[in-house]
Amino acid sequence: MDFIYLDNASTSFPKSPNMASAMADFITTKGININRGSYSPAYDVEETIFSTRQILKELFNGYDEQYVTFTPNVTMSINTVLQGLLNTGDHVLISGMEHNAVLRPLTYLSARGISFDSIPCDTNGIIQLESIESLIKENTKAVVLNHGSNVCGIVQDIAALGAICKTHDIYFIVDCAQTAGTIPIDMKACHIDALCFTGHKGLLGPQGIGGLCLSPRISEVLKPLVYGGTGSVSHLVSMPTNYPDRLEAGTLNLPGIIGLYEGLQYINQKGINTIHRHEITLANRFIDGIKHIPNLILVGHNATFDNPTNNTIFDNRTNHASPELINTSNTVAPKNQRVAVVSITSTGVDNATLAYRLESEHHILTRVGLHCAPLAHQTLGTYPTGTIRFSFGYANTINDVDAAINGLQQLMI
Ligand SMILES: Cc1ncc(COP(=O)(O)O)c(C=O)c1O
Structure with a gap:
């Protein structure tokens, strides 16, 4: 370079050092789909995909591998949660440091009767925790927060915010685009309901892979954003309700997940x-x-x-x-x-x-x-x-x- x-x-x-070779090896020597064929090489690939969910769950101290679902990127993860959770009449709080990955879906949803307000941040980008209580309304359903700023680098106090959300029984959705893989995140300690991540930044994986780590309570209520084949319960014309299939219609980006697996291995090793x-x-x-x-x-x-x-x-x-x-x-x-x-x-x-x-x-x-x-x-x-x-x-x-x-x-x- x-x-x-x-x-x-x-x-x-x-x-990460082994990412490209692992992806190339998969494409050239395996390259088969999971959840579709009932032959043994498919099960081998399935094992790596399952291990990736497991490692992600452990990295974020998540609840269960089944609640780690894959998407193409954090933008899709955020859209999946917002569109799958919010209904007409709901209110959402965001911070003054949000990325368009949050602002644009919420602006789109505002045409469907979903409103949002912004919790002020000071000129250092730090969220004003003391302002939150007065902004919470009866219909406030979720707080959506950018954990680490992609502009100035400030990291918000998600433990404090999560505690406020828990007290008010509000879903806590965190955009971890800049923090996944770069700082420790404890999903349970911070009462996070949806941890949205992208694979190609701090997780040292390729572009085109991201995902969600969900709490059981949000998992119960999320509607899928995309509908289609999952390789499971094929006799049903409706989406399976179990995870991860519920949010994973269509063939997954398997080379991407295998690349992400290598990124995660490297992070854990270092x-x-x-x-x-x-x-x-x-x-x-x-x-x-x-x-x-x-x-x-x-x-x-x-x-x-x-x-x-x-x-x-x-x-x-x-x-x-x-x-x-x-x-x-x-x-x-x-x-x-x-x-x-x-x-x-x-x-x-x-x-x-x-x-x-x-x-x-x-x-x-x-x-x-x-x-x-x-x-x-x-x-x-x-x-x-x-x-x-x-x-x-x-x-x-x-x-x-x-x-x-x-x-x-x-x-x-
Ligand atoms: C805070 C934040 N949110 C969301 C995104 C969107 O990431 P992606 O393009 O991987 O969906 C980025 C990427 O720049 C980001 O920094």
């Missing part, structure tokens, strides 16, 4: 806390390095976060396939952490020009604009211009961070 990839919030790159701390060390170094560059503004919280104590992280780019990450103990994520997503804006140079010059002169790839989250930019005060976003992944190194700092220093002179 002759560029420095700092757009891991969009999709992680490189992927340890999610190790990956998190590695990424946060990089984000902190970047924040510290650019803080004093004239005419650059850090967006959202601009302090460094969660500094690892053993600050010896790998420092070369030679082994992207399996970098050595710092090792730390397995601790639960503290509240108001961050993920390794940092946004900046400039007062002197247009953001798009800056991003273009970072690529053309320094080979650094970033993302510029609104990042599909106009509401978050309104909250953070960067609408409509947007920001330049730097997002660090497990395979990035100190050298990558320093190249970005140096590049910005040179361009801002």
